[in-house]
Amino acid sequence: MKDDAHTVLECHDVGVTYGDVVALSDVSVSFIRGRIHAVVGQNGAGKTTFARVIAGLVKPASGRVEIEGRAVPTGNVNEARRAGVELVHQSFALPPSFTVAEAMQFGATDGGVYSRKQLETRWQKHLDALDIKVSAGQRIRDLPVETQQSVEIARALVTEARLLILDEPTAVLSPEGAQKLFERVRHLKDIGVTVILILHKIREVLSVADTVTVLRGGRLVEGPIESDGIDAAKLAELIIGPATRALDEDDRAALTGAAIPVHHTQATATDAQSPVLKMNAVSTRSDPEGPPLNAIDLTIHQGEIVGVAGVEGNGQRTLVRAISALADVSSGDIQIDGKDVTTAPMKMRRLSGLRVIPFERNVEGLSLSSALWQNWSIRSLLQKSLVSAIQPTQLRRDCATALDSWDVHYDNVAQHAGSLSGGNAQKVILSREMDEGARLILAAQPTRGLDIGATAFVWDSLRRAKSRGCGILFISSDLDEIMDVCDRIVVMLSGHVAGTFEPPYDLTEIGAAMTGVGQ
Amino acid sequence: MDDTIIAILRSGTPLIYVTLAGVIAQRAGIWHLGLEGLMIIGACATILVITATGSVAIALSVAILLCVLTSILFWFVVEKLKANQIIAGLGLTGLGLGGTTFAVEAIFGSQAAVSAPFGLPRLGPWFGSFGSLSILVLLMPLFVFGMWLLLRRTRFGLRLAATGEHPFAARSVGVRTDLIRLSALMIGGVLCAIGGAELAAGSLQIFSTNMTAGRGFMAFTAVIFGAGHPIGATFAALFFAIVGALGIRAQLLFGDRVPHDLLLGLPYIATVFGIWLSAKLRGGTRAISNFGELRDS
Numbered sequence: 001m002k003d004d005a006h007t008v009l010e011c012h013d014v015g016v017t018y019g020d021v022v023a024l025s026d027v028s029v030s031f032i033r034g035r036i037h038a039v040v041g042q043n044g045a046g047k048t049t050f051a052r053v054i055a056g057l058v059k060p061a062s063g064r065v066e067i068e069g070r071a072v073p074t075g076n077v078n079e080a081r082r083a084g085v086e087l088v089h090q091s092f093a094l095p096p097s098f099t100v101a102e103a104m105q106f107g108a109t110d111g112g113v114y115s116r117k118q119l120e121t122r123w124q125k126h127l128d129a130l131d132i133k134v135s136a137g138q139r140i141r142d143l144p145v146e147t148q149q150s151v152e153i154a155r156a157l158v159t160e161a162r163l164l165i166l167d168e169p170t171a172v173l174s175p176e177g178a179q180k181l182f183e184r185v186r187h188l189k190d191i192g193v194t195v196i197l198i199l200h201k202i203r204e205v206l207s208v209a210d211t212v213t214v215l216r217g218g219r220l221v222e223g224p225i226e227s228d229g230i231d232a233a234k235l236a237e238l239i240i241g242p243a244t245r246a247l248d249e250d251d252r253a254a255l256t257g258a259a260i261p262v263h264h265t266q267a268t269a270t271d272a273q274s275p276v277l278k279m280n281a282v283s284t285r286s287d288p289e290g291p292p293l294n295a296i297d298l299t300i301h302q303g304e305i306v307g308v309a310g311v312e313g314n315g316q317r318t319l320v321r322a323i324s325a326l327a328d329v330s331s332g333d334i335q336i337d338g339k340d341v342t343t344a345p346m347k348m349r350r351l352s353g354l355r356v357i358p359f360e361r362n363v364e365g366l367s368l369s370s371a372l373w374q375n376w377s378i379r380s381l382l383q384k385s386l387v388s389a390i391q392p393t394q395l396r397r398d399c400a401t402a403l404d405s406w407d408v409h410y411d412n413v414a415q416h417a418g419s420l421s422g423g424n425a426q427k428v429i430l431s432r433e434m435d436e437g438a439r440l441i442l443a444a445q446p447t448r449g450l451d452i453g454a455t456a457f458v459w460d461s462l463r464r465a466k467s468r469g470c471g472i473l474f475i476s477s478d479l480d481e482i483m484d485v486c487d488r489i490v491v492m493l494s495g496h497v498a499g500t501f502e503p504p505y506d507l508t509e510i511g512a513a514m515t516g517v518g519q
Numbered sequence: 520m521d522d523t524i525i526a527i528l529r530s531g532t533p534l535i536y537v538t539l540a541g542v543i544a545q546r547a548g549i550w551h552l553g554l555e556g557l558m559i560i561g562a563c564a565t566i567l568v569i570t571a572t573g574s575v576a577i578a579l580s581v582a583i584l585l586c587v588l589t590s591i592l593f594w595f596v597v598e599k600l601k602a603n604q605i606i607a608g609l610g611l612t613g614l615g616l617g618g619t620t621f622a623v624e625a626i627f628g629s630q631a632a633v634s635a636p637f638g639l640p641r642l643g644p645w646f647g648s649f650g651s652l653s654i655l656v657l658l659m660p661l662f663v664f665g666m667w668l669l670l671r672r673t674r675f676g677l678r679l680a681a682t683g684e685h686p687f688a689a690r691s692v693g694v695r696t697d698l699i700r701l702s703a704l705m706i707g708g709v710l711c712a713i714g715g716a717e718l719a720a721g722s723l724q725i726f727s728t729n730m731t732a733g734r735g736f737m738a739f740t741a742v743i744f745g746a747g748h749p750i751g752a753t754f755a756a757l758f759f760a761i762v763g764a765l766g767i768r769a770q771l772l773f774g775d776r777v778p779h780d781l782l783l784g785l786p787y788i789a790t791v792f793g794i795w796l797s798a799k800l801r802g803g804t805r806a807i808s809n810f811g812e813l814r815d816s
Binding site for chain 1: 668678685687691
């Protein structure tokens with residue numbers, strides 16, 4: 001038993017199950033007050049669930065949570081907040097139409113009728129005290145993500161928070177933004193707030209955290225360990241565990257963020273071949289779904305993987321929508337495999353060899369309530385005419401063959417796509433979109449939310465497609481991944497290309513381009 | 520001129536009360552298509568209880584109680600049984616329209632209308648030609664202001680807006696979104712009862728079956744038209760009332776020279792036009808999906 005006076009949080013045998021899935025099992029861990037604790041693990045390790053249990057958002061099936069030596073009723077946000085626990089979510093939880101001041105007030109615990117001016121004055125003071133440079137009257141939706149995150153942190157500190165949990169705070173930040181965040185976290189530690197950082201990059205863990213705790217498959221592997229006493233290689237081993245497949249040294253580094261990866265494979269592209277994608281000064285009309293493109297020039301050759309880096313929300317989605325006929329192109333032209341498709345509908349583009357692995361696997365990629373064979377056969381059906389006859393038996397058979405060859409784990413092709421795990425669902429999309437007819441593949445965040453095995457599988461598939469001569473546009477918010485996989489990197493900032501980089505990559509230069517420094 | 524203003528206030532006041540009920544539900548994330556049903560329950564209960572007991576106070580209390588209870592039922596079906604809001608709302612409207620017709624027939628036989636000996640208290644001669652309006656007309660601006668204050672200037676209002684716009688954010692700070700929706704619907708129930716009472720007993724003192732004649736749906740339209748903002752929606756409701764009153768004036772003026780049906784349809788044509796205009800000004804479908812868009816500054 002540790003000294004209670006120094007323990008801020010203690011979990012005993014916490015277990016959480018979602019339906020049949022065990023998210024956490026028998027996690028017992030305790031954290032010392034006044035330090036920065038990192039909790040690491042791969043996707044699906046149970047990090048977010050762990051954070052939500054402590055914050056009272058998820059009620060564990062078993063176990064106890066003690067804060068500062070006092071048992072707190074689980075599954076109750078108000079009790080957790082009263083005990084001083086605040087959680088900042090990975091995807092922020094602030095209503096976009098609120099002003100900053102309203103977002104603060106809505107999380108506060110006092111105050112009756114207010115005037116707008118009173119509210120803004122009150123919370124401006126709070127923001128200034130935390131050195132967050134934002135006006136209290138601005139709307140959440142008008143703020144860049146880094147500021148939104150700062151506001152969310154300020155929101156978490158409106159009450160006397162003694163334990164602040166940040167869930168994957170660096171996932172939406174540029175490298176420079178992450179450094180600023182870590183400074184802020186150190187400042188919070190100085191004023192006596194205990195911080196738990198949920199992270200997945202070892203580099204970041206070692207640079208900011210005092211201790212590190214490793215979760216894998218919902219279980220506590222080890223921790224808290226003093227971060228002075230552990231090196232990147234050992235930590236990577238704890239996170240990955242006995243890997244199911246042998247990983248290349250660089251891939252391993254990229255997966256765990258242990259070291260900055262060095263891209264060493266050569267592009268097989270030659271300029272003599274006609275490019276599979278050529279965009280000349282493409283601009284799009286503004287629409288509510290994201291910033292418009294602003295004179296984008298982009299060329300992808302056969303056998304080349306081009307990475308798009310950038311802080312999320314800088315036009316990456318619009319780029320994908322413009323190439324796949326979903327955004328209005330106002331000027332410029334788009335060619336796929338030498339054919340002008342600027343005004344062509346999606347069907348023509350797909351016939352030209354365009355394939356899309358979309359951002360939202362479960363919304364845009366698959367119809368979760370439809371059968372696997374229906375999801376799979378939509379590619380061939382979309383390329384036929386509307387009145388062509390369909391032979392379901394044949395499609396089911398072809399689907400089974402394709403899914404087997406892509407190593408998808410499923411019971412039968414009639415089961416709903418929603419019953420597959422994230423990795424398997426993504427493999428269904430890959431088997432559909434990376435067929436022999438593919439010339440240009442848009443891979444939008446293809447590894448988001450996948451565990452290490454599935455991520456490595458996606459990378460392998462992309463590399464195989466590249467060696468077949470496909471051109472690939474690879475969009476990710478994880479720079480390590482982009483630097484490991486891509487032959488060339490373009491950085492997007494507010495809808496235009498802010499820089500193009502060739503290997504060997506320089507993280508600092510790419511990071512600077514992402515935030516627009518030095519322009 | 521006074522006649523026209525009186526006609527506008529007479530038809531606009533019940534509509535505005537019901538619109539406020541729609542606004543608070545919309546902000547809490549509920550598309551309230553049961554307004555029509557609640558309104559007619561309020562109207563029917565008021566007249567029947569005045570007839571039975573001779574007390575306006577008891578009649579209003581019973582109307583409010585019934586509408587609040589029905590609203591709780593609606594909440595239970597939508598929130599706890601996870602039924603589709605639109606279907607449940609239409610069901611509630613059906614329950615109101617059918618239930619009141621059934622009640623009137625059960626008590627008075629096949630009679631389609633019931634008149635009470637008297638209605639709500641009137642403003643009286645002190646107000647000159649406006650004296651025939653009920654006191655609920657005078658109280659209406661207070662309710663509008665009160666609703667604005669509640670929704671836009673209190674923490675409850677912020678939590679209610681968050682519940683509608685980003686329920687996860689609301690739950691993250693410990694808001695019980697189910698209870699917020701319950702309170703929004705209960706407040707809405709009170710307002711619908713008042714709106715119904717004003718309709719049946721404000722200037723008339725009669726209940727006839729199906730007398731709401733789509734006013735609940737018109738109120739719902741005003742909510743969308745006014746982008747979910749209490750003041751905006753009130754003006755939208757007032758706009759419908761003005762168009763309606765002008766339609767009646769036009770009938771008197773043009774007589775047989777213009778088809779009668781066209782003039783009767785005028786408010787509805789204006790509604791369609793108004794919604795088109797508001798969507799155009801605020802940018803297409805966003806006006807409807809982001810109802811929190813119109814903000815007072």
